[in-house]
Amino acid sequence: MYLNCHSYYSLRFGTFSETDLLDLAEANAMEVVALTDINNTSACLNFVRHAKKRNIKPVIGIDFRTGAQQHFVGLAKNNQGFKALNAFLSQHSEQKLQLPDVAPPLANVFIIYPFENVLQLNKKTFADHEFIGVSITDLRKLRFSTLKQQQHKIVLLQPVTVRDKKDFNAHRLLRAIDNNTLLSKLEKTEECNPLDTMWSLDELNIAVAEFPFILKNTKALLDQCEIEFGFDDQRDSQNQKLYTDSFENDCILLEQLCRDGLPKRYANPSPKVHARLKTELDTIKSMQFVSFFLINHDIVSYAKSQGYFHVGRGSGANSIVAYIIGITDVDPIELDLYFERFINPFRASPPDFDIDFSWKDRDDVTAYIFRRFKHTALLATYNTFKYRAVVRELGKVFGLPKEDIDKLSKNSYTASSLDDISKLVLKYGKLIEGFPNHLSVHSAGILILEHPVHCYSATDLPPKGFPTVQFDMNIAEDVGVFKFDILGQRGLAKIKEALEIIAENRPELPPIDITNVAAFKKDPKINNLLKSGGAIGAYYVESPAMRGLMQQLQTQDYLGLVAASSIIRPGVSGSGMKDEFIKRHRMPEKRKEAHPILYNIMPETYGVMVYQEDVLKVANQFADLTLGEADVLRRGMSGKYRSLKEFEAVEEKFIANCRKKGYADDLIFEVWNQIKSFAGYAFAKGHSASYAVESYQSLYLKCYFPLEFMTAVLNNGGGFYSAEHYFHEARQQGATICLPCVNTSDHPNRLIDTSIYLGLGYLKNLEAYTIKRLLTERQLHGPFKSLDDFIDRIVISIEQLTILIRSNAFRFTNIPKVELLWKAIFKLNAKGKDTIQSKLFKTEHKQFTLPKLDNNWIENAYDEMELIGFPLCNxxxxxxxxxxxxxxxxxxxxxxxxxxxxxxxxxxxxxxxxxxxxxxxxxxxxxxxxxxxxxxxxxxxxxxxxxxxxxxxxxxxxxxxxxxxxxxxxxxxxxxxxxxxxxxx
CATH class of the missing domain: 2.40.50.140 (Nucleic acid-binding proteins)
Known part of the structure; x- marks a missing residue:
């Protein structure tokens, strides 16, 4: 009987989750209930999924509002109606259009206008799909309204926003936060009615006894609504099913790509390669993942055509098909990568392909995907209220002084010292903590769907400029929508820019084949950087912990780096197996301490679980679990289980099977605890191997072109360390670090011979427009001859010019910067005024005779600390x-x-x-x-x-x-x- 229920995805308005709403419906014996969040469909799919599990009929729709002002409620008769509602909301959201007071005709949608709105609009006629909604508090007005003559059009529109007084108080606080106002000043029109709760069926019957047709009409409307999505075991992949015009042609194309790529990857393919390739192709076809591979190949092919570097990783990096057709650069035969981690007959979802591009190239790749594929959107994520932030917001709402708010948010108080208001802040802070605050964009996920995006969700248009759905990855996977992960990282940009600097500064050298990783792996000079801790600047291997680990392991080959990049993860470290691995690696006699069964399963890692695949191997070979059960175990350890009961059943079977095989409980629980402690953090081996490939490319450049590489590192945001430290590292490699110069520096850092000139962009408070004017003028009309020449040619304020002078950017004049500062003040009159256009004719500059003005190196160091953040001296x-x-x-x-x-x-x-x-x-x-x-x-x-x-x-x-x-x-x-x-x- 409820057509207008809100969850907390009615952002800063609703007070409980969609599953709490179902709890409420069950408690009140409701057989059908409608979820209509305000301008939002985030919870719809999950609501439908859980409602059907509870034998409650779900109805979904949207409550269209401007702020708290309700226009109308739209209910979807069916999936086509849901699509129409989503499209209508998305159009207004994306184009920032005002919602109308009267809804346009929407196919397969019921529109319910609130009673008060109908009166204000003086609406007399209603189409077949239009209804008048009355709440329980409206009934007393209905008695005296001519609208009661429209008996067949009146339905119950009783909002459900709160459950009790505590919820109502939380709702008011959320509204105050949303309106950025004190609670005492919150307008009543911004709040819901305290009676916007779910009444029992008996209470409803009593309330509408005078108008029995209302519940009858409401039931008839709800009976006409039916929404269907396949979930869990019934789900079907909603991703684009075909790449070409048929599944058969997709298969032919994938096989052709493998035939074409095989000689490039394997000059003399062994029977093992052919067997693995056939097995994978057969499995990919049988599981209908062909288009998934072809779409990823298409994306990577576009990137290559534009000269963009990429790294393909994730579980898909275990695939020989992905390796042969160029999605990844990890050879699964060389690394003995576990096929079943990548894909197995029990796996319902396609393999993970995380494809990294340079942070500079990613947006163009994303734009290509939106151009190339018809039904595309970005995936959302929810930004929730964090405890400290919500306590701060509530403190402001209650009008607490800043000092009190600071104490509460930092937990620096004693319970006895709190007044009643502070106690309320903490009480409701705990309640609101975890509520969704606003929608954001998933860091990597892109959806490429078989059907229009609005079949599943309304979309927003965030600053990135690409339509974004309103649900997250967990909901997406539940309904069979599997994301493509397109990420941006700085490591690839460093490699690309280093190659560009080398080509520009050293044209005599032949072009560098940075893809020749096979040669890099065997280079003793490169491997020495690993074991000696010389990897500063190299992607993924430069942190103190990683460099220390590689020195302990004396890592000096590719396989060693792959292992190191996984055991550094928190799980392996936390389980104590990192130390055990180091001992067994460095001291062969310690390997005898490994259990023979585990050593036999994982000889490469001396019986220590290092990779995610090891969970599958141990569960399958040690505990006799099927691969399907083992994958449930792996996913469960990663916090991705769909059913806790299913996971617990596998845990019980693991223990029971081990006991049946005669293992002692000490051994069983030692192995189980190892799995439990690290599987959620461990990498797939192919994932680690993908990172290792990029690390070797960085290490090659660091080894043979250290100054070019360090310049590229600095120009792409550095990495683990500060810019100051990367300059130190460049200096250790033989570079001279030079302060910015108006005649030599660019916006980024610039390498000339062995000198790195700091970029003008390093100067704090130097405006982008100033830099742009300076560089444009210099490019068009040549270097500056003097300070006077600079002032004649550049429109600049005294404040901006002072920054350049104090940073010694005019040192080519050989005039002390203190003297230049005085001259600049006299010449620009120190009034802070700058003309908006350059002078048509050069004016003759007055010359001033100044006393000798010196500055010393300590003053310079302090200027450098102020202007660039650190001194160039030691x-x-x-x-x-x-x-x-x-x-x-x-x-x-x-x-x-x-x-x-x-x-x-x-x-x-x-x-x-x-x-x-x-x-x-x-x-x-x-x-x-x-x-x-x-x-x-x-x-x-x-x-x-x-x-x-x-x-x-x-x-x-x-x-x-x-x-x-x-x-x-x-x-x-x-x-x-x-x-x-x-x-x-």
């Missing part, structure tokens, strides 16, 4: 305290288990948790020679000796040796003072 030169005799990082191996002092320039620091959940800090420094060392502040000293920002620290601690990787356990540390700016003394 931080050690700025230290004002006397330093004691210390040890260098290269000497740490001589002091194992001894306490020593090292002075270090902080590179990076982060907090971490011990296995007991206590706080610790991990920091990386460089010593006086520029060499790295790592230091750990354990729980006993982490608060006593804090790290307070960048600078030089005296680090005193005990040196430990972990398989040749040396680090310090800090006993005490202290930040050293630096020289003061003489201008402030």
């Amino acid at each position: 931080y050690f030169d700025l230290v004002s305290e006397a330093m004691q005799d210390d040890v260098l990082a290269s000497q740490m191996h001589l002091f194992v288990n001894k306490t020593i002092l090292i002075y270090g320039n902080l590179v990076t620091t982060r907090f971490n948790k011990t296995s007991q959940g206590k706080l610790m800090r991990l920091s990386t420094f460089v010593d006086k020679n520029g060499d790295y060392f790592d230091a750990v502040h354990f729980t006993n000293v982490v608060h006593q000796f804090p790290i307070n920002g960048l600078g030089i620290y005296a680090c005193y601690g005990k040196i430990s040796d972990r398989f040749g990787f040396y680090s310090m356990s800090v006993v005490w540390s202290k930040k050293l003072a630096i020289l003061q700016d003489p201008r402030n003394s």
